[in-house]
Amino acid sequence: MNNPSPSAIDWDIAKDGPVPVYSDYGEVQTLLTDPRFKIEEDHTKAKIFWIMDDYATANYKAWNLDESKCFFSFFKGEEALVSKDKLALMVNTTLKDKSCIKETYDLNT
Numbered sequence: 001m002n003n004p005s006p007s008a009i010d011w012d013i014a015k016d017g018p019v020p021v022y023s024d025y026g027e028v029q030t031l032l033t034d035p036r037f038k039i040e041e042d043h044t045k046a047k048i049f050w051i052m053d054d055y056a057t058a059n060y061k062a063w064n065l066d067e068s069k070c071f072f073s074f075f076k077g078e079e080a081l082v083s084k085d086k087l088a089l090m091v092n093t094t095l096k097d098k099s100c101i102k103e104t105y106d107l108n109t
Contacts, residue, residue, distance in 0.1 A: 009047055010069055022046035049073060 011019050013036055020040035023029055028050045029039050040046045043063055050073040051060075060072075 009071065011047055019048060020046045021048040021050060023050040024052055025050060047071065 009019060013019065018036055018038040021028070021032060021037050022040050022043045022045075023032075032039060037048070043049070044065075047069070048071045049060075
């Protein structure tokens, strides 16, 4: 299933109160003080998910969320990008003979 992310949170703050946020980050739980949001302990009631693990690792599918009505702090498939990034770092830091690498890219330019 490949649901698109919502373009707007379907939530009426005036009627329903602050937007519920589920997070396993202590910093988010402590520092999110904007009155338009509230930390929700029950993930089934949350509209925004700010979580440490990526989608595949944490198996959020088991939560049976309507993904088209929720926002997540990650995107599906990001674990592939993270793994490739770590692979490139490992190659660049451990490869003694770098003649096989044709170009070096400066990501800051």
